[in-house]
Amino acid sequence: MTAVTYEKAQRLYPGSTTPAVDALDLEIRDGEFMVLVGPSGCGKSTSLRMLAGLEEVTSGSIRIGDRDVTHLPPKDRDIAMVFQNYALYPHMTVAENMAFALKMAGVGKEERAARVKEAAALLDLDAYLDRKPKALSGGQRQRVAMGRAIVRQPQVFCMDEPLSNLDAKLRVSTRTQIAALQQRLGITTVYVTHDQVEAMTMGDRVAVLKDGVLQQVDTPLALYDKP
Numbered sequence: 001m002t003a004v005t006y007e008k009a010q011r012l013y014p015g016s017t018t019p020a021v022d023a024l025d026l027e028i029r030d031g032e033f034m035v036l037v038g039p040s041g042c043g044k045s046t047s048l049r050m051l052a053g054l055e056e057v058t059s060g061s062i063r064i065g066d067r068d069v070t071h072l073p074p075k076d077r078d079i080a081m082v083f084q085n086y087a088l089y090p091h092m093t094v095a096e097n098m099a100f101a102l103k104m105a106g107v108g109k110e111e112r113a114a115r116v117k118e119a120a121a122l123l124d125l126d127a128y129l130d131r132k133p134k135a136l137s138g139g140q141r142q143r144v145a146m147g148r149a150i151v152r153q154p155q156v157f158c159m160d161e162p163l164s165n166l167d168a169k170l171r172v173s174t175r176t177q178i179a180a181l182q183q184r185l186g187i188t189t190v191y192v193t194h195d196q197v198e199a200m201t202m203g204d205r206v207a208v209l210k211d212g213v214l215q216q217v218d219t220p221l222a223l224y225d226k227p
């Protein structure tokens with residue numbers, strides 16, 4: 001059971017008078033692709049970063065499954081994060097980049113190789129495993145960044161505008177790939193974007209934020225029908 005539950009989760013930045021995220025109640029179901037959408041500054045990243053443990057929760061709580069993770073450090077949360085700034089280690093090959101976190105976590109060599117191979121197959125990266133990042137296209141690099149997350153087999157994926165560095169055409173093809181991949185892996189995913197089309201095409205459900213307050217949560221289809 002890897003549902004994610006925010007209960008009255010609030011983030012008040014030090015020195016600020018209004019919460020960046022205010023009493024967020026949101027349940028993300030096991031295996032669901034949930035998109036957080038809204039204009040710049042509405043609190044999407046803060047919500048995601050609280051879940052990943054990168055931002056303190058001022059009050060309220062966050063659970064993964066039935067485990068309260070509100071005050072756990074990031075490394076104890078079993079979450080993999082994909083950012084827009086997906087810097088890869090330039091001196092390592094694609095395979096080494098993908099295996100690095102596993103190595104740090106003490107996963108054995110054979111297991112690392114098997115997981116990298118499996119992720120590479122899913123991401124169409126088999127032919128590039130021995131290359132360095134500088135020899136890859138932007139889309140391929142983004143897939144390596146996804147691969148680094150996948151090999152960890154986390155309970156939850158957190159993605160913060162992972163496509164925003166790609167050109168428009170690549171964004172469209174990559175968003176289809178990410179959605180298909182998530183469906184195949186069935187890993188509970190929270191995906192942040194300011195792009196409404198991205199939200200509507202990728203999400204099982206979409207949570208709309210405004211000024212730190214959750215406005216509505218629904219399927220894309222239901223949201224289309226609402227004013």
Ligand code: ADP
Binds near residue numbers: 013041045
């Ligand atoms: P979004 O991801 O929707 O663009 P953010 O979560 O980044 O929104 O920001 C929400 C609000 O919190 C904004 O008003 C932003 O200025 C503020 N904020 C974000 N990070 C910090 C920070 N480190 N310190 C103070 N305020 C912040």
Ligand code: ADP
Binds near residue numbers: 091
């Ligand atoms: P070294 O292997 O020389 O000790 P690191 O492995 O820490 O160095 O970093 C090597 C390169 O990878 C540096 O250019 C650094 O900027 C970059 N780097 C460091 N941390 C990260 C990270 N989390 N994600 C992507 N690139 C990183």
